[in-house]
Amino acid sequence: xNVKTGVAKLREIMTNYYIEAKTARENHRLVAWITSGGPVExxxxxxxxxxxxxxHGAMIGASKMGADLCAKAEEMGYSGDLCAYARSDIAxxxxxxxxxxxxxxxxxLVCCNNICGTVLKWYEIQARYYKVxxxxxxxxxxxxxxxxxxxxxxxxxIDEYIAFLEQVSGxxxxxxxxxxxxxxxxxxxxxxxxxxxxAMHHPSPMSxxxxxxxxxxxxxxxxxxxxxxxxxxxxxxxxxRIAQGIGVxxxxxxxxxxxxxPIWYRMKWLSEKFASYGACLVADTYTSAWCGSLKYxxxxxxxxxxxxxxxRIYLNIGVDERAKTIMEMAKKYDVQGLVIHSxxxxxxxxxxxxxxxxxxxxxxxxxxxxxxxxxxxxxxFSEAQIETRIEAFMEVLAERSYV
Amino acid sequence: MIxxxxxxKAIASxxxxxxxxxxxxxxxxxxxxxxxxxxxxxxxxxxGVGGDxxxxxxxLQTYACSLVRGILEEALSGRTEKMAAVVFPDAxxxxxxxxxxxxxxxxxxxxLDLVLPVKLNTKSAEIYTAHILKRFxxxxxxxxxxxxxxxxxxEAIALMNEIREILxxxxxxxxxxxxxxxxxxxxxxxRAAMVMDRYEYVQMLREMHDHLRETEREKPKKPxxxxxxxxxxxxEIFDAIEEAGGSVVGDDLCSGTRYxxxxxxxxxxxxxxxxxxxxxxxxxxxxxxxxxxxxxxISRRVEETHxxxxxxxxxxxxxxxxxxxPDLKKNLAQRGVPVLxxxxxxxxxxxxxxxxxxxxxxxxxxxx
Numbered sequence: 043x044n045v046k047t048g049v050a051k052l053r054e055i056m057t058n059y060y061i062e063a064k065t066a067r068e069n070h071r072l073v074a075w076i077t078s079g080g081p082v083e084x085x086x087x088x089x090x091x092x093x094x095x096x097x098h099g100a101m102i103g104a105s106k107m108g109a110d111l112c113a114k115a116e117e118m119g120y121s122g123d124l125c126a127y128a129r130s131d132i133a134x135x136x137x138x139x140x141x142x143x144x145x146x147x148x149x150x151l152v153c154c155n156n157i158c159g160t161v162l163k164w165y166e167i168q169a170r171y172y173k174v175x176x177x178x179x180x181x182x183x184x185x186x187x188x189x190x191x192x193x194x195x196x197x198x199x200i201d202e203y204i205a206f207l208e209q210v211s212g213x214x215x216x217x218x219x220x221x222x223x224x225x226x227x228x229x230x231x232x233x234x235x236x237x238x239x240x241a242m243h244h245p246s247p248m249s250x251x252x253x254x255x256x257x258x259x260x261x262x263x264x265x266x267x268x269x270x271x272x273x274x275x276x277x278x279x280x281x282x283r284i285a286q287g288i289g290v291x292x293x294x295x296x297x298x299x300x301x302x303x304p305i306w307y308r309m310k311w312l313s314e315k316f317a318s319y320g321a322c323l324v325a326d327t328y329t330s331a332w333c334g335s336l337k338y339x340x341x342x343x344x345x346x347x348x349x350x351x352x353x354r355i356y357l358n359i360g361v362d363e364r365a366k367t368i369m370e371m372a373k374k375y376d377v378q379g380l381v382i383h384s385x386x387x388x389x390x391x392x393x394x395x396x397x398x399x400x401x402x403x404x405x406x407x408x409x410x411x412x413x414x415x416x417x418x419x420x421x422x423f424s425e426a427q428i429e430t431r432i433e434a435f436m437e438v439l440a441e442r443s444y445v
Numbered sequence: 446m447i448x449x450x451x452x453x454k455a456i457a458s459x460x461x462x463x464x465x466x467x468x469x470x471x472x473x474x475x476x477x478x479x480x481x482x483x484x485x486x487x488x489x490x491x492x493g494v495g496g497d498x499x500x501x502x503x504x505l506q507t508y509a510c511s512l513v514r515g516i517l518e519e520a521l522s523g524r525t526e527k528m529a530a531v532v533f534p535d536a537x538x539x540x541x542x543x544x545x546x547x548x549x550x551x552x553x554x555x556x557l558d559l560v561l562p563v564k565l566n567t568k569s570a571e572i573y574t575a576h577i578l579k580r581f582x583x584x585x586x587x588x589x590x591x592x593x594x595x596x597x598x599x600e601a602i603a604l605m606n607e608i609r610e611i612l613x614x615x616x617x618x619x620x621x622x623x624x625x626x627x628x629x630x631x632x633x634x635x636r637a638a639m640v641m642d643r644y645e646y647v648q649m650l651r652e653m654h655d656h657l658r659e660t661e662r663e664k665p666k667k668p669x670x671x672x673x674x675x676x677x678x679x680x681e682i683f684d685a686i687e688e689a690g691g692s693v694v695g696d697d698l699c700s701g702t703r704y705x706x707x708x709x710x711x712x713x714x715x716x717x718x719x720x721x722x723x724x725x726x727x728x729x730x731x732x733x734x735x736x737x738x739x740x741x742x743i744s745r746r747v748e749e750t751h752x753x754x755x756x757x758x759x760x761x762x763x764x765x766x767x768x769x770x771p772d773l774k775k776n777l778a779q780r781g782v783p784v785l786x787x788x789x790x791x792x793x794x795x796x797x798x799x800x801x802x803x804x805x806x807x808x809x810x811x812x813x
Contacts, residue, residue: 119771121788123508123762155563159538159731162563163768170736170772178733180564182573183541185548191580195562195573202569361545386508389764393542396504397549414506 080154099127103306103418126418224344233273245289295320302383361394452637526553674758695750
């Protein structure tokens with residue numbers, strides 16, 4: 043597999059996945075909408091097709107259809123200050139718009155609030171709209187600690203979740219099968235981490251912009267063999283590039299770390315902009331969130347360990363712990379600067395970034411830059427302003443590299 | 446009106462009335478105040494300074510709501526540094542991050558997160574709430590250096606229940622249209638309940654209530670309005686509604702009836718009773734009690750108060766309320782209740798515009 047065929051293969055897998063989801067009814071299969079950080083393994087084990095409105099939101103953004111759909115949501119009464127994934131998805135349900143003509147209607151909704159409070163409201167709205175049952179997987183926020191009380195509460199909800207799926211589907215959960223899905227999920231996450239880790243190499247064989255594309259599978263098909271096979275192939279490809287000394291950015295000069303969700307409608311522009319300075323965004327906090335909980339997961343006891351794995355994810359922890367994670371990543375990937383996307387759409391991700399920025403500058407002594415934008419709604423993107431910010435940031439980097 | 450001036454002053458500068466070292470600041474009405482009271486502290490709700498100062502903008506982007514920015518500004522200015530503790534009940538995304546930023550930047554008050562469940566309608570969530578309230582009680586008790594007995598908790602519940610009961614009576618006078626207080630003053634009385642020494646407050650409230658009962662007076666008939674939203678500390682809005690010719694007869698506000706509704710049970714273990722109250726209270730949209738509970742509750746209250754229209758107040762950048770708005774409006778419209786949305790900020794950018802919109806809305810109701 044080379045990178046080109048790698049992306050083509052990924053597109054093929056994603057296309058087949060969406061065809062399968064859109065024809066679920068004809069094939070007598072159930073569809074569950076689930077949040078991106080939600081526990082998907084029980085759905086896979088019950089042969090229920092998981093559909094991710096957030097992945098759909100990213101596709102809408104990348105297709106530059108975000109502004110229109112967000113404006114439509116605003117006509118429906120939703121404030122323009124709300125999350126653009128939510129706004130575009132809510133509008134899409136009504137107009138069946140977007141790049142794939144809307145998502146297949148859900149038979150049930152599974153909302154895990156480990157990423158934000160927004161998903162709770164979003165899924166309540168969709169549960170009323172589609173008149174389908176909603177399961178809320180409530181993962182209490184871990185500002186500083188994961189307490190025994192939280193562990194017990196989340197663990198008890200795994201049983202409630204399985205009971206909910208059994209009730210909606212009218213089938214019993216095969217617990218052995220669930221263990222197998224759990225094993226595949228962990229294997230997929232390990233391989234994804236290994237793929238991301240190849241960026242530790244100088245020059246890096248891939249960038250965060252590539253990871254933003256490759257991540258589609260760890261988000262949507264986690265717990266299946268397809269993911270394991272695909273990332274195993276991708277890992278080989280990256281290792282091959284390392285062996286040949288191929289870097290994704292020609293003459294890699296600077297290595298940078300990205301924080302927050304991508305600016306989906308400007309990926310190419312940003313990627314080229316940074317590359318024009320010889321800068322490679324070697325790592326990011328977003329794509330690594332889908333393997334960041336590996337330390338809590340236990341393949342031999344997936345069901346139990348998933349409570350902790352799904353609760354202690356990057357967006358469900360305190361700002362200081364996030365800063366620590368960022369600083370560890372900065373060292374691990376040997377970066378010279380931090381690029382912070384202050385994303386109007388995502389308050390839990392963005393609020394606290396100024397403190398993270400100050401800590402990184404103080405403790406690592408590397409320059410940082412804040413790009414004010416939005417992940418999907420291109421009306422919040424000012425090219426001139428972002429360009430100026432990046433130019434100034436690259437100048438600082440250049441000055442420092444001569445010292 | 447007796448005591449009103451003092452209450453106004455207490456809201457403006459709570460620490461002129463409550464010694465700061467005996468105060469426990471809090472940012473959301475899900476705090477079980479009884480536990481704080483039983484430890485000998487006074488819970489003081491932080492409302493923020495209003496408007497951007499010079500300090501909060503280095504920590505919070507412009508898309509954090511003005512309430513949270515105001516609370517952080519107040520804390521960074523050192524106005525709350527001598528408080529014994531500050532409690533952050535788990536609420537919206539922005540308050541969660543406020544807690545982190547406060548903890549990382551502000552020395553002084555003991556910092557406490559009370560991570561309540563988001564789901565309030567399941568047995569397992571209730572068990573979890575019971576566990577964390579116990580943990581909270583132990584922490585407050587050790588901070589105060591006094592054990593919290595069952596009796597002291599029961600006493601605190603009795604005190605809070607009395608405050609709730611009197612406030613509910615006053616609210617009833619308002620719904621009947623015989624309350625001798627302006628809307629602005631009504632909310633002053635309510636907000637004072639959240640910042641004053643509760644023992645002193647309840648005495649003032651008793652006297653005030655007696656006085657209000659004796660001076661009940663039929664007010665001229667005006668269009669009856671109901672207000673829904675989160676916390677509202679902007680008296681200019683209430684003035685604007687009244688000056689536009691409307692009469693506020695009820696609300697579903699965090700700094701309104703939601704604060705005092707749902708008395709705490711006294712027939713069961715006191716800690717359990719506090720858990721039950723948290724799960725039974727009219728819900729904040731940052732929490733979940735079912736898909737329709739909040740809308741049904743508001744509709745029922747609108748019906749009970751014979752309100753002819755609903756004004757929905759949403760702070761700019763308040764996600765939970767902004768997400769609920771379209772379906773809440775639809776729900777009310779299906780019952781023939783007209784709705785006006787006012788997007789607000791602290792401080793209000795333009796009072797004139799709000800008054801004009803209220804006038805148009807009230808005129809429409811009056812003609813209808």
